[in-house]
Each structure stands twice: as C-alpha cells, then as structure tokens.
Amino acid sequence: MRISILGCGYVGAVTGACFAELGHDVFFVDVDPAKVEAIGSGVSPIFEPGLNELLAKNHTRISATTDTHQAIQETEITFVCVGTPSNSDGSIDLTYIRSACRDIGNVLKQKDEKHIIIIKSTVLSGTTERIVRQILEEVSEKKAHVDFGLASNPEFLREGSALSDFFSPDRIVIGVADDYAHRALDKLYSSFDCPKLCTAIPVAEMIKYVSNAFLATKISFANEVGNICKKMEIDTAEVFAGVGMDHRINPAFFQSGIGFGGSCFPKDVHALIAKAEELGVNPRILKEVSRVNDEQPLRLLDLLEKHVPDLENKKIGLLGLAFKPNTDDVRDSRAAPLVEELLRRGATVLAYDPMAMGNFKRLYPQIEYASSADSVLEADAILIATEWKDFENLNYKNKVVIDGRRIEKAQEGSTYEGVCW
Numbered sequence: 001m002r003i004s005i006l007g008c009g010y011v012g013a014v015t016g017a018c019f020a021e022l023g024h025d026v027f028f029v030d031v032d033p034a035k036v037e038a039i040g041s042g043v044s045p046i047f048e049p050g051l052n053e054l055l056a057k058n059h060t061r062i063s064a065t066t067d068t069h070q071a072i073q074e075t076e077i078t079f080v081c082v083g084t085p086s087n088s089d090g091s092i093d094l095t096y097i098r099s100a101c102r103d104i105g106n107v108l109k110q111k112d113e114k115h116i117i118i119i120k121s122t123v124l125s126g127t128t129e130r131i132v133r134q135i136l137e138e139v140s141e142k143k144a145h146v147d148f149g150l151a152s153n154p155e156f157l158r159e160g161s162a163l164s165d166f167f168s169p170d171r172i173v174i175g176v177a178d179d180y181a182h183r184a185l186d187k188l189y190s191s192f193d194c195p196k197l198c199t200a201i202p203v204a205e206m207i208k209y210v211s212n213a214f215l216a217t218k219i220s221f222a223n224e225v226g227n228i229c230k231k232m233e234i235d236t237a238e239v240f241a242g243v244g245m246d247h248r249i250n251p252a253f254f255q256s257g258i259g260f261g262g263s264c265f266p267k268d269v270h271a272l273i274a275k276a277e278e279l280g281v282n283p284r285i286l287k288e289v290s291r292v293n294d295e296q297p298l299r300l301l302d303l304l305e306k307h308v309p310d311l312e313n314k315k316i317g318l319l320g321l322a323f324k325p326n327t328d329d330v331r332d333s334r335a336a337p338l339v340e341e342l343l344r345r346g347a348t349v350l351a352y353d354p355m356a357m358g359n360f361k362r363l364y365p366q367i368e369y370a371s372s373a374d375s376v377l378e379a380d381a382i383l384i385a386t387e388w389k390d391f392e393n394l395n396y397k398n399k400v401v402i403d404g405r406r407i408e409k410a411q412e413g414s415t416y417e418g419v420c421w
C-alpha cells in the first residue's frame with residue numbers, strides 16, 4: 001500500500017520504517033524540516049535501537065516531506081502520529097491533532113480518490129468520532145465513513161524496544177466504523193500473527209488509556225510496597241518475584257524504583273483524571289498513582305541527605321537522564337525533579353547519560369555534563385536515575401551511591417542505599 005505518516009517522532013518514525021520494511025511505500029511528513037531532512041537521508045530523527053538500519057535498508061520505498069498535500073495526494077492511507085501533550089491542568093492538548101486534521105481536510109477537499117485516515121496518536125475516547133471527524137468533514141466538505149475512511153489504531157510500542165514491539169505485538173487494536181477503513185487495516189496487518197481486536201472507535205481509544213493507566217498503577221503500587229519493604233528490611237524484588245508468579249498478576253512492571261516517566265504514562269494518567277473529573281467521577285486511584293510517582297524520586301534525596309547532610313555546594317553526580325534506558329527521550333524523566341530539587345538545596349550537579357544529554361541540556365543548560373560515566377564518579381555522591389547497562393560496568397568502590405534503579409554493581413564496595421531496598 002502507499003502510506004503517509006503525519007508526525008515523525010517516536011511513533012511516526014518507527015511506524016513508517018516498519019511499514020516500509022513490510023514492503024509498503026511510505027511518505028513521511030513533519031512540520032519540523034530537520035526531521036524530514038534526517039529521514040530523507042536515511043537517518044532516524046530520534047534514537048531507537050535498529051531504526052537507522054531499517055530506514056537505510058528501505059530507503060527506496062521511503063520519501064519525506066514537509067508538504068502534507070503532496071504526501072496525501074500520493075498515498076491511500078494516512079496515519080496521524082502527531083503529539084498529544086498535556087495542558088497545564090493535565091487535560092489533553094489537541095493543538096497538533098486539530099492542525100493536522102485541518103491540513104488533511106484541505107487535501108481531501110481536492111482529492112478525487114477515496115482516502116483513509118487512521119488516528120494512531122493517543123486521544124481520549126470520543127475524540128476521533130467528534131473532534132477529528134468534525135474538523136475533517138468541515139474542511140473537506142466530505143462525509144466521514146462515506147467519502148473517506150476514518151479509524152483508530154492506538155499504538156502500544158515501548159521506546160527502546162519499539163521495532164520488536166511493532167513486529168511482535170501482544171495485540172493489534174483497531175477501532176472502526178466503516179468497511180473501507182476496516183478492510184484496509186485488515187490487509188495492512190494481515191501478516192501479523194497476534195490477536196487482532198476490532199472494536200468501535202471510542203472503545204479502541206479507551207483501551208489505550210486504560211492499558212497505560214493500569215501499567216502506571218502497577219508501577220506506583222510496586223513503589224509503595226517497595227517503600228514499606230525497605231522500612232521492614234525485606235527485599236522487595238524477592239517479594240515481587242513471588243507475587244508475579246501468580247498467573248492472574250504477571251511479573252512485568254513490578255520493579256520498585258523512582259517511578260515512571262516518558263511521554264505517555266504521566267500525561268495519559270493526567271488526561272484520564274481530567275476527563276473523569278469533567279464527567280463528575282472522582283478517579284481516586286489514578287490521583288494516588290500520580291502522587292506516589294511525584295514523590296518517589298524525592299525519596300532518593302532524603303536518603304542522600306542521610307549520608308551527605310548539607311548539600312550546599314556539594315557536587316552530586318547524576319547517572320541517567322533518559323526516562324528509561326535505550327532511548328534519548330527525556331520527557332517527564334525522573335532525573336528532572338532530582339535536578340530541580342538538588343539545585344534548590346544548593347548542590348551543583350554533574351550529569352551523564354549515554355544518549356540523552358543533548359535533549360536534557362536543552363531543558364537544564366545550567367548543570368554540568370560529564371564526558372563519560374566514569375567522570376561522574378568523582379562527585380561527592382552519586383545518584384542513579386536510569387538503569388543503562390553501561391552503569392553496571394563502573395567501579396563504585398568507596399563512593400556514596402544512592403540508587404533509584406537497582407544497579408547491582410553499584411553495591412560493591414560502596415556506601416550504598418537503594419530507594420526501596
């Protein structure tokens with residue numbers, strides 16, 4: 001098929017490259033010329049293991065442009081993969097969705113062939129059938145599900161393992177309301193050997209939010225239990241190894257630590273809370289999930305102050321800035337509240353991350369960045385905020401290490417404290 005991808009960030013770049021690998025012709029579109037230029041020259045605009053290789057390998061099937069008009073005219077199906085960040089009150093910000101839909105609508109108005117629009121961005125239940133549909137219909141002067149196809153296909157990939165998540169998903173969810181889009185998505189995913197769940201569009205949208213909200217809940221639960229276990233001098237990891245053996249529970253997402261970050265869990269939990277409140281429902285569990293997550297990184301600093309009571313003018317080393325290993329994404333990284341609080345308490349910060357220093361520097365230019373993980377160890381004490389494999393190879397002997405991610409090697413010969421262990 002001929003596919004256009006609107007938005008070449010983490011989801012768009014991966015989705016497009018993977019569809020190209022499956023033999024489809026892919027037209028990438030972004031409003032950011034730097035991303036378009038990168039993809040056009042076979043280079044990934046983001047760090048994701050294997051993505052550069054996939055883009056280079058399939059370059060004959062790939063085009064990239066800032067011209068939405070050209071991309072939609074030359075393709076049959078468009079995946080909308082633009083960002084859906086949070087407003088300051090936690091509700092979902094649909095600015096990019098609205099603008100992308102206006103762009104698409106303008107092209108649909110002039111396009112003779114029937115086109116299909118698939119919303120892959122994470123949007124609250126009802127967004128596609130109300131807001132997206134309304135904009136597309138108004139601008140194009142055509143009718144959704146009649147003159148053009150419209151469907152939802154939420155994305156479940158995890159940064160850091162996004163390619164294998166694309167090719168071997170647990171399930172594919174498609175929300176449809178017209179046969180045209182339904183048939184196209186069936187064809188597109190026909191080679192995938194996994195459960196395919198076909199629902200109404202609002203249900204598909206809700207499945208995405210509830211999945212993320214539940215995973216976030218699991219993490220905050222593991223952290224709360226970890227805080228209790230630490231006080232009781234019980235190993236929380238052993239506890240969860242036993243708990244996870246119950247097939248009703250499952251062991252994933254039970255690593256106690258300093259909480260979840262990234263571009264999805266925090267904002268999706270906030271958006272669901274805001275939506276629930278708008279509907280007059282008090283989402284008590286979700287509010288606590290978010291509160292536990294906000295407090296958890298700060299526990300690392302309370303532990304640090306046990307060993308370094310006065311942080312004024314102390315140099316604190318920070319290992320890990322990405323919100324998790326194998327990505328350069330720093331959105332809602334747990335390192336951010338650590339840096340803010342360290343600076344507020346008068347410390348200076350020497351930070352290192354194998355991939356995310358460039359992105360973090362744009363947010364926090366005022367801290368010092370180390371050229372290697374080793375040089376961070378010269379600081380007065382070290383905090384570990386991301387579980388990069390590289391951090392398992394350092395010599396932490398005689399250092400004060402406060403660990404938010406359970407790096408086993410950091411316990412050898414050091415003055416060591418783990419956040420939940």
Ligand SMILES: NC(=O)c1ccc[n+]([C@@H]2O[C@H](COP(=O)([O-])OP(=O)(O)OC[C@H]3O[C@@H](n4cnc5c(N)ncnc54)[C@H](O)[C@@H]3O)[C@@H](O)[C@H]2O)c1
Pocket residue numbers: 006007008009010011012029030031032035081082083084096099100103120121122123155156157158159263264
């Ligand atoms: N990052 C993830 O791990 C992940 C996983 C699942 C779902 N999602 C969801 O997918 C969506 C995209 O997430 P992301 O992390 O890829 O975001 P991102 O911010 O990395 O990328 C979005 C891209 O869209 C571009 N854009 C904005 N408006 C545009 C327009 N009108 N036309 C073309 N391009 C435009 C931006 O320049 C940017 O490059 C969000 O809704 C997110 O919640 C993300």
